[in-house]
Amino acid sequence: MVIPPFSELPTSEFDLPKTLASGQIFHAMPMGAGWQVLIDRTPLYVAQEGSRFLVEEGKAQLAENYFALDHPLPDIYAAFPSDAFSQAALMACRGLRVMRQPRWECLGTFITSPMKQVAHIRQISLTLRERYGAPVDGSLINAYPTPAAMAGLEESKLRDCQLGFRAKSLLKAARVVADGSIDLEAIAQLPTEEARKALCAVPGVGRKVANCVLLFAYERLDAVPVDVWIGRILLAMRRRKGSNLDLEKFSKRRFGLYAGYVQQYLFHHARTTKTLPTP
DNA sequence: GACCAGGTGCCAG
DNA sequence: CTGGCACATGGT
Numbered sequence: 559m560v561i562p563p564f565s566e567l568p569t570s571e572f573d574l575p576k577t578l579a580s581g582q583i584f585h586a587m588p589m590g591a592g593w594q595v596l597i598d599r600t601p602l603y604v605a606q607e608g609s610r611f612l613v614e615e616g617k618a619q620l621a622e623n624y625f626a627l628d629h630p631l632p633d634i635y636a637a638f639p640s641d642a643f644s645q646a647a648l649m650a651c652r653g654l655r656v657m658r659q660p661r662w663e664c665l666g667t668f669i670t671s672p673m674k675q676v677a678h679i680r681q682i683s684l685t686l687r688e689r690y691g692a693p694v695d696g697s698l699i700n701a702y703p704t705p706a707a708m709a710g711l712e713e714s715k716l717r718d719c720q721l722g723f724r725a726k727s728l729l730k731a732a733r734v735v736a737d738g739s740i741d742l743e744a745i746a747q748l749p750t751e752e753a754r755k756a757l758c759a760v761p762g763v764g765r766k767v768a769n770c771v772l773l774f775a776y777e778r779l780d781a782v783p784v785d786v787w788i789g790r791i792l793l794a795m796r797r798r799k800g801s802n803l804d805l806e807k808f809s810k811r812r813f814g815l816y817a818g819y820v821q822q823y824l825f826h827h828a829r830t831t832k833t834l835p836t837p
Numbered sequence: 838g839a840c841c842a843g844g845t846g847c848c849a850g
Numbered sequence: 851c852t853g854g855c856a857c858a859t860g861g862t
Binding site: 672673674675677678681717720721722723724725726801 | 851852856857858859860861
């Protein structure tokens with residue numbers, strides 16, 4: 559294992575380990591004192607020592623974009639709700655950033671996410687890369703398999719990657735993307751409501767997964783995926799019953815333009831501490 | 838050996 | 851619109 563030369567990239571309000579552990583991307587590999595990540599077919603070595611963000615030489619711009627170092631965290635923090643739990647999440651997760659992911663990788667991995675723990679989504683993702691992704695020079699891991707690479711597989715091959723009942727969805731999704739009936743780039747031009755509708759037309763994608771993809775791959779920072787964790791949190795904050803859609807609307811009213819950011823902090827804090835808001 | 842995990846699709850009322 | 855159920859797998 560060869561750690562490439564790196565240099566410091568000035569940052570403020572950035573916590574690399576928390577960002578990588580927060581259930582956005584699932585492939586980062588520990589390497590030396592840092593991690594290697596793969597952005598499409600470009601490997602990137604990153605590390606953090608104290609407040610020093612170390613980035614592989616010549617890839618500063620790539621890292622800035624991938625980790626969204628341009629997001630205005632001070633503005634986002636100013637918009638955080640003032641209740642105790644939200645403030646505790648903010649303190650605990652300060653520096654966590656909502657990254658900009660490649661679209662198909664994000665869509666594919668979240669199609670494999672229903673009823674799975676974060677650690678297992680990672681295992682599935684790594685197995686798919688190992689078996690069906692293209693090798694990349696200088697990278698510990700392969701690229702995420704292209705839609706075309708998956709589209710030609712038998713469903714049983716995907717089931718063999720521990721996908722369970724999600725294999726059928728992922729295969730169908732790969733096929734509609736590969737044959738062009740869904741255009742992931744064109745979706746980026748749509749307003750959020752229409753983009754969500756287009757994503758929900760992909761097999762295996764419901765409102766929750768669509769919102770994850772909108773937030774993590776389409777920069778819709780107000781998109782709020784309501785999973786079991788966020789559902790419990792929002793129920794406790796709202797203090798009355800409601801559907802996931804009700805809770806999503808509630809969070810957008812309460813959290814505003816950066817509701818997806820707030821949601822990500824609440825999610826990571828609740829999941830890592832196993833605590834919920836107290837009434 | 839229950840119980841739960843970043844849900845979705847389908848069907849009945 | 852809402853509620854109920856099947857769907858696979860691994861960790862606690």
